[in-house]
Amino acid sequence: MTTDSVRCPDCGAVVPDVPELRTGHTYIGGVAGCWAAYTELMGRQFSDPRLAGVHMLAVDVYMAQHPGTPGRQAAQSAWVHLVGLCLVLEHGFDVVMSARAKARVAAPDATFEWLAPPASLGPVTVLDVLAAPDAGGAAAVRCWAESVWAAWSPYHAAIRGRAAELLAAAS
Numbered sequence: 001m002t003t004d005s006v007r008c009p010d011c012g013a014v015v016p017d018v019p020e021l022r023t024g025h026t027y028i029g030g031v032a033g034c035w036a037a038y039t040e041l042m043g044r045q046f047s048d049p050r051l052a053g054v055h056m057l058a059v060d061v062y063m064a065q066h067p068g069t070p071g072r073q074a075a076q077s078a079w080v081h082l083v084g085l086c087l088v089l090e091h092g093f094d095v096v097m098s099a100r101a102k103a104r105v106a107a108p109d110a111t112f113e114w115l116a117p118p119a120s121l122g123p124v125t126v127l128d129v130l131a132a133p134d135a136g137g138a139a140a141v142r143c144w145a146e147s148v149w150a151a152w153s154p155y156h157a158a159i160r161g162r163a164a165e166l167l168a169a170a171s
Ligand SMILES: [Zn+2]
Pocket: 008, 009, 010, 011, 012, 013, 030, 031, 034, 035, 066
């Protein structure tokens, strides 16, 4: 690591130490260089119609891997995106179905306990996704999603419970 690099405290990616550029989304964790890599991934997925379907999953993965600091907004974000991962990985939801379901997780009267993040949020980072042979494509994002989901295993039961409530309410 050079002095110009910094390790993202959330995902462990070694990224350029760039000035903080974010103005909104202050509840999301991670360092500016990691966010910049994420922004690059988003840009790539938006500019390639073949990657449109994996974009929403990538959002869930990044947010679940950068849960931020305790607070209502961060707690809600973690829950919504983790339920999203559960629906896609364990229930075979596509991104449209997942987005609809997630909108219901964040109901105005819902409460969200803070999920203290596991020590590691998985070995795969946004940098690996960008460097993968399919460069931000479905296979790389899926691998990243599975890695982050596995890292949250202490909370799988609780997250699956919330996903099940959601599915029951929808039927
Ligand atoms: Zn990061």
